[in-house]
Amino acid sequence: MTRNTLIKIIQEKKSFLCIGLDTDLAKIPSFLHGYHDPVFEFNKAIIDHTQDLAVAFKINTAFYENRGIKGWTSLEKTVRYLDQYRSSIFLIADAKRGDIGNTSQMYAGAFLADPPHGLGFDSITVAPYMGNDSVKPFFYHKGKWVILLALTSNAGFEDFQTKRLESGEMLFEYVIRQSMQWGNIDNLMFVIGATRQDMLSKVRQIVPNHFLLVPGVGAQGGSLKAVAQTGLTKDFGLLVNSSRGILYAVDDESFPQAARTEALKIQQEMAIYLQHLL
Amino acid sequence: MTRNTLIKIIQEKKSFLCIGLDTDLAKIPSFLHGYHDPVFEFNKAIIDHTQDLAVAFKINTAFYENRGIKGWTSLEKTVRYLDQYRSSIFLIADAKRGDIGNTSQMYAGAFLADPPHGLGFDSITVAPYMGNDSVKPFFYHKGKWVILLALTSNAGFEDFQTKRLESGEMLFEYVIRQSMQWGNIDNLMFVIGATRQDMLSKVRQIVPNHFLLVPGVGAQGGSLKAVAQTGLTKDFGLLVNSSRGILYAVDDESFPQAARTEALKIQQEMAIYLQHLL
Numbered sequence: 001m002t003r004n005t006l007i008k009i010i011q012e013k014k015s016f017l018c019i020g021l022d023t024d025l026a027k028i029p030s031f032l033h034g035y036h037d038p039v040f041e042f043n044k045a046i047i048d049h050t051q052d053l054a055v056a057f058k059i060n061t062a063f064y065e066n067r068g069i070k071g072w073t074s075l076e077k078t079v080r081y082l083d084q085y086r087s088s089i090f091l092i093a094d095a096k097r098g099d100i101g102n103t104s105q106m107y108a109g110a111f112l113a114d115p116p117h118g119l120g121f122d123s124i125t126v127a128p129y130m131g132n133d134s135v136k137p138f139f140y141h142k143g144k145w146v147i148l149l150a151l152t153s154n155a156g157f158e159d160f161q162t163k164r165l166e167s168g169e170m171l172f173e174y175v176i177r178q179s180m181q182w183g184n185i186d187n188l189m190f191v192i193g194a195t196r197q198d199m200l201s202k203v204r205q206i207v208p209n210h211f212l213l214v215p216g217v218g219a220q221g222g223s224l225k226a227v228a229q230t231g232l233t234k235d236f237g238l239l240v241n242s243s244r245g246i247l248y249a250v251d252d253e254s255f256p257q258a259a260r261t262e263a264l265k266i267q268q269e270m271a272i273y274l275q276h277l278l
Numbered sequence: 279m280t281r282n283t284l285i286k287i288i289q290e291k292k293s294f295l296c297i298g299l300d301t302d303l304a305k306i307p308s309f310l311h312g313y314h315d316p317v318f319e320f321n322k323a324i325i326d327h328t329q330d331l332a333v334a335f336k337i338n339t340a341f342y343e344n345r346g347i348k349g350w351t352s353l354e355k356t357v358r359y360l361d362q363y364r365s366s367i368f369l370i371a372d373a374k375r376g377d378i379g380n381t382s383q384m385y386a387g388a389f390l391a392d393p394p395h396g397l398g399f400d401s402i403t404v405a406p407y408m409g410n411d412s413v414k415p416f417f418y419h420k421g422k423w424v425i426l427l428a429l430t431s432n433a434g435f436e437d438f439q440t441k442r443l444e445s446g447e448m449l450f451e452y453v454i455r456q457s458m459q460w461g462n463i464d465n466l467m468f469v470i471g472a473t474r475q476d477m478l479s480k481v482r483q484i485v486p487n488h489f490l491l492v493p494g495v496g497a498q499g500g501s502l503k504a505v506a507q508t509g510l511t512k513d514f515g516l517l518v519n520s521s522r523g524i525l526y527a528v529d530d531e532s533f534p535q536a537a538r539t540e541a542l543k544i545q546q547e548m549a550i551y552l553q554h555l556l
Contacts, residue, residue: 022381062377062384068397071388072350096377098405099340100432103300106340110349119346127376127405129427131434149407154378156409159456164444171438171449178437 001090001122003186009055009088010236014271018056020243022063029251039074044081049256051085053267056239058092079119091122098127098134105137112141123147125191128175136182145187150176153193153216176206185209194222200230211237218245228273242266279368279400281464287333287366288514289556292549296334298521300341307529317352322359327534329363331545334517336370357397369400376405376412383415390419401425403469406453414460423465428454431471431494454484463487472500478508489515496523506551520544
């Protein structure tokens, strides 16, 4: 998906909501366990009931890998089910991959190449630690995006990401500055956690025009209002993810409607923050 | 596998060779394409002909993920085929995973939990960027190992890993020092590329007793002799990986014998370096 299309969708849906399909067999309503593929049944219902409110879906690969071949089958079926909505849905493989060049190329093929060669995601999250040749192969897929980990929303983000370099800047700032040379605003986004507003504003100084994928709103404690105030640009430039809060709102057959209610709440709040930009 | 068992195997086999099963459908001998699962057939032959010369096999997950469900099937069959050799083979999932706590827990289950819940690897390579809660869940599996990326062998290693922090030390040194608090010599190894001997000696000053997994010998240009001289400890403390040089020695039906010849060459060289320690 092109940057222009993504901007247009945000405009039309008045939403920059990304829904994370961190689908956990242990957390989905128990009646679904009667189905052949409970995870896929769950995902289908969530997708059908929220796709008009979200601009992106993010598939957390760990939750599928955890179930081996069965899990990869659910993942593939979910991606193919999403195809019907792809003109208005940006699809993220939240895989946090990154390895030496020839290996990153294999990962890029797996997630970004279109079927039948790969899964055909629009984008993949990539870990920066191994440097340029671990990230660049993901750019070889035209029209696809790298979403690079910069500042994450988890408890351990301060262990390395905010360490100061000799130059005085923090590691995550340096990661952003370096990687801006490998990609551009049309194929590179950054993961910036919602849990620290002061740092988000630092990030916006470095990358005023890049899209940011922001996890950590909701279950992890970040404020949507703060993120919107600091992170939105004239081209919107934000995808804010919510996973657990939407997926597991209730534990019975009404879960698709409950998920929609939660997603709608977030979308309506987003519409307010977008008002002056539309 | 315990540290003591690993040490005993190195002693008995006079080898610290790890063979990387980076099995690429495009590179295996073409006659194998007649089989139902060419990658598995290839792996079986390599394993059978080299398992007495190697102390570890490393499965690079990217090469399997690249082929989707088919690839994951080959991976799972390969791991189960290796079960017959597991008393004398240390098994590494070279997956470079790492994510927020609840997600790392899912990855840990996928790779480290024993069947039927997981694949039952002895160890997994983990990326450090997200900090302590992204690494710790991998330690929850008793008797299993984290192999943390510290200094890698690829071209881009200098982008971030060797950047100096305010304190004067390089990022990879700091990563090692911090993570030593999360694990110990019985469950934590480090990936240290073979391409820079001066840095390997720095690493040995920080972690005189940890095992190191060293890629980059062979195709990537590192010297086995230099790595052995600098990296070996009284408990050996090294696993040196070779992938392409062993796997793709020839392109015909004699590939298992050719792989054995290459592995034997490396094992015999290793035996010389081990002599004064045995």
